[in-house]
Amino acid sequence: MIVEVMGKKLSVEKQGTGEPVVLLHGLGSSANVWEPQVRALADRFTLIRYDLEGAGRSPYAGELSIAGWVDDLVAILDANKIAKARFVGHSLGTLILQHFAAKYPERVEKLVFIGVNRAPPEARRVAVRERVAKVRAEGIDGIADGIVKGGVSPHTFANKPEVVAFVRELLTRQPLEGYARSCEAMAASVAADISKIKCPVLVIAGRDDAVSPVANGEGIVAEVPSATLKIIEQCGHWHPIEQPAEITQALAEFL
Numbered sequence: 001m002i003v004e005v006m007g008k009k010l011s012v013e014k015q016g017t018g019e020p021v022v023l024l025h026g027l028g029s030s031a032n033v034w035e036p037q038v039r040a041l042a043d044r045f046t047l048i049r050y051d052l053e054g055a056g057r058s059p060y061a062g063e064l065s066i067a068g069w070v071d072d073l074v075a076i077l078d079a080n081k082i083a084k085a086r087f088v089g090h091s092l093g094t095l096i097l098q099h100f101a102a103k104y105p106e107r108v109e110k111l112v113f114i115g116v117n118r119a120p121p122e123a124r125r126v127a128v129r130e131r132v133a134k135v136r137a138e139g140i141d142g143i144a145d146g147i148v149k150g151g152v153s154p155h156t157f158a159n160k161p162e163v164v165a166f167v168r169e170l171l172t173r174q175p176l177e178g179y180a181r182s183c184e185a186m187a188a189s190v191a192a193d194i195s196k197i198k199c200p201v202l203v204i205a206g207r208d209d210a211v212s213p214v215a216n217g218e219g220i221v222a223e224v225p226s227a228t229l230k231i232i233e234q235c236g237h238w239h240p241i242e243q244p245a246e247i248t249q250a251l252a253e254f255l
Contacts, residue, residue, distance in 0.1 A: 001013065002057070003079070005072055005075045005076055005079065006071060006072060006075045007061065008053055008058070008059075008061045008072065009058065009059060009061075010050055010051065010053060010058040010072065010076070011030075011031065011050060011051040011056060011057035011058045012048065012049075012050040012076060013031055013048070013049050013050065014046065014047070014048050014080070015038055015042050015046070015047050016038070016041065016042030016043065016044070016045050016046045016047045017042070017043070017044075017045075017046055018043075018044045018045045018046055019045055019046065019085075019086065020045070020046045020047075020048060020080070020082050020085040020086070021041070021045045021046070021047050021048070021085065021086045021087070021088060021255060022047075022048045022049075022073070022076070022077070022082075022085050022086070022087050022088070023037070023038075023047060023048065023049040023087075023088045023089075023090075023093075024049075024050075024052070024073070024087070024088070024089040024090065024092075024093030024094075024096055024097060025049070025051070025052065025055070025056075025090055025091075025092075025093055026089075026090045026091025026092040026093050026094075026115065026117070027055075027091060027092040027117075027179075027182055027183065027186060028055075028147065028170060028171045028174055028179060028182075029055065029056075029090070029091070029170050029171075030051050030055055030056030030057070030170055030173075031049035031050055031051050031056065032056070032170070033090065033170065033238070033240050033241055034047075034049050034088075034240055036240060036241065036244035036245075036247075036248060037088075037240060037244070037247060037248050037251060040248045040252070041248065041251065041252060041255075044252075045086075045255065048076065048080065048082075050076060052069055052072070052092075052093075052096075052182070053068065053069065053072055053178075054175070054178035054179070054181050054182045055174060055175075055178060055179070055182060056173070056174070058178075059175065059178065060175070060177065060178045060181055063181065063185075064178075064181040064182055064184070064185040065185050065188070066095060066096060066099050066185060066186075066189050066190075067099070068185075069096045069185075070096060070099050070100045070103065073096065073100055074100075074104065077107065083107065084106070084107050084108070084109050085107070085108070085109060086108075086109050086110040086111075086112075086255050087100070087101075087108060087110070087111050087112070088111075088112040088114065088251060088255075089111075089112070089113055089114065090114045090115055090239065090240060091114070091115045091117045091211070091212065091237065092117050092182070092186055093114075093117075094113040094114065094115065094116050094117050095117040095118060095119070095186070095189060095192070097111060097113065098113075098118070098192035098194055098197070099192040101192075101194075101196070101197045101199070102192045102193045102194060102196040102197065105196055105197065105198060105199070108197075108199050109199060110199055110200050110201070110202075110254065110255060111197065111199060111200070111201045111202070112201070112202045112203075112204065112250075112251060112254060112255070113201065113202070113203045113204070113217070113220060114204040114239050114240065114247065115204070115205065115206065115209055115211065115212040115237050115239055116203060116205070116212050116216040116217050116219075116220055117186070117212060117216075118191060118216065118219070118220075119189045119190050119191040119192075120186065120187065120189070124187075125187045125188075128183050128184075128186060128187040129183075129184070129187050131143060131183055132180045132183045132184055132187075135176060135179060135180050135183070136176070136177075136180055139176060140171060140172050140174060140176060140179060141172060144168055144171050144172050145168075147171055148164060148167050148168045148171065150210055150211070151167060151210075151211055151236055151237045151238055152164060152167060152236040152237070152238055152242060153206065153207075153208035153209075153234055153235055153236035153242060154208060155208070155234040155235075156234070156235075156236055156238070156242045160242070163238070163241050163242055166241060167238050167241070194220065194223055194224055195223065195224075197224050197226070197227075198226060199226060200226050200227075200254075201220070201224055201226055201227035201228070202227070202228055202230060202250065202254040203217040203220050203221055203227055203228065203229045203230070204217070204229075204230050204231075204232060204239060204247065204250060205217035205218075205229065205230070205231050205232070206231075206232050206235030206236050206237060206239050206242070206243075207231055207232065207233050207234065207235060208234065208235060208236050209235065209236050209237045209239075210236065210237070211236075211237040212237060214231060217229050217231075230250055232246050232247070232250075
């Protein structure tokens with residue numbers, strides 16, 4: 001459903017019963033990426049998922065930023081009268097949660113980072129800004145096939161055409177300017193002070209993830225004593241839909 005949050009119209013869904021779990025999707029994605037996990041876990045958790053401002057069904061209301069997305073998350077928690085919750089982020093969602101957890105540690109019971117995204121190195125910032133220019137010049141179709149093939153594992157690309165199709169649909173259905181501004185926000189992002197994260201953390205990495213390699217997850221574990229790493233085989237960067245059963249099991253056990 002579309003709800004007004006901080007003067008913005010965001011698509012927010014709430015399903016299930018039990019302790020609250022909030023799910024944040026990644027760049028070029030939407031809340032629908034969590035459908036396998038929501039179906040499996042709704043009997044034990046109240047699951048809140050939403051399209052970030054500028055993504056999917058949530059239009060952008062202005063310039064986008066990590067800080068703005070953190071503020072939106074706080075507003076959604078407050079609107080649902082949630083003082084403390086468990087949080088699961090995928091890709092860009094993990095970067096938002098790093099900043100959120102560093103700023104509001106008292107509101108975080110557990111964290112799951114899937115396909116860790118941290119403040120990008122300069123070469124990555126340049127590449128993302130070049131992508132923005134291409135999108136504005138040619139549309140998302142101009143980048144879709146390259147992003148899709150580079151994002152899923154070779155196993156998924158060869159054996160799961162329905163997943164490849166879903167990833168492509170998620171990407172090509174993004175609002176063009178919302179996607180461009182989301183890319184710009186990621187390119188401009190700074191690192192969160194993850195030393196402030198004290199709660200239990202599960203880091204999930206795909207063995208074949210070329211966007212966020214296993215080394216990114218290992219870096220989080222090396223810096224956060226409360227973090228553990230789980231590696232998913234035959235999995236690229238679209239973990240929740242490439243290997244839904246394994247991701248769901250990992251979440252069920254940890255959360």
